[in-house]
Amino acid sequence: EVQLLESGGGLVQPGGSLRLSCAASGITFSSYAMSWVRQAPGKGLEWVSAISGSGGNTFYADSVKGRFTISRDNSKNTLYLHMNSLRAEDTAVYYCAKVQTAAAGTGELDYWGQGTLVTVSS
Amino acid sequence: SSELTQDPAVSVALGQTVRITCQGDSLRSYYASWYQQKPGQAPVLVVYGKNNRPSGIPDRFSGSSSGNTASLTITGAQAEDEADYYCNSRDSSGNHRVFGTGTKVTVL
Numbered sequence: 498e499v500q501l502l503e504s505g506g507g508l509v510q511p512g513g514s515l516r517l518s519c520a521a522s523g524i525t526f527s528s529y530a531m532s533w534v535r536q537a538p539g540k541g542l543e544w545v546s547a548i549s550g551s552g553g554n555t556f557y558a559d560s561v562k563g564r565f566t567i568s569r570d571n572s573k574n575t576l577y578l579h580m581n582s583l584r585a586e587d588t589a590v591y592y593c594a595k596v597q598t599a600a601a602g603t604g605e606l607d608y609w610g611q612g613t614l615v616t617v618s619s
Numbered sequence: 620s621s622e623l624t625q626d627p628a629v630s631v632a633l634g635q636t637v638r639i640t641c642q643g644d645s646l647r648s649y650y651a652s653w654y655q656q657k658p659g660q661a662p663v664l665v666v667y668g669k670n671n672r673p674s675g676i677p678d679r680f681s682g683s684s685s686g687n688t689a690s691l692t693i694t695g696a697q698a699e700d701e702a703d704y705y706c707n708s709r710d711s712s713g714n715h716r717v718f719g720t721g722t723k724v725t726v727l
Contacts, residue, residue, distance in 0.1 A: 534662075541718060541721040542656075542662065542707075542718040542721070544716040544718060602713055606664060606707075609661040610661065
């Protein structure tokens, strides 16, 4: 059974930093790209970032480019999202999701975690 | 444009058929996928590619596409199908993904 468990969310002040983690089990982690998707309270889904199975290719939404960094540790079956210069508009539930393929942009998101809430507020 | 536009809400009588549409320029080049999200839960992939369903998704869910419009059809809607539905596709670069604005489906 595929399981994705996010952690690391919480309350952070504007301009602050936070690192989200997503621990994966039930899959050969390095064989699949992974992605982060967020959902602001009462709003729709927003694709944030993706990383290839090897970690060699990364992609970002314009709204987070230059502030967020996606990475992975295939030896630990763990995906990360490093978030810097956080803004109020980054407040959202952050989901990690498995991509159907090893390439980051091509496959669908076939398994999702339950999400972790990030609140950016003073 | 990389935007995907959906109607905000639709309703369907129990057992009837409802079609949800998604419009965007990128759909002329790439298939859409569809996600179902119930309150307080993570999204679930229901349809992807030309018309594929993941294991466990009922066959009353189907997808189609024409020009710049993708559609998700629920044939014989059930009470448990009441949810928000989001389309998703690649953007014009081919490497980024974009979600539609979402459609709330109410089963009467």
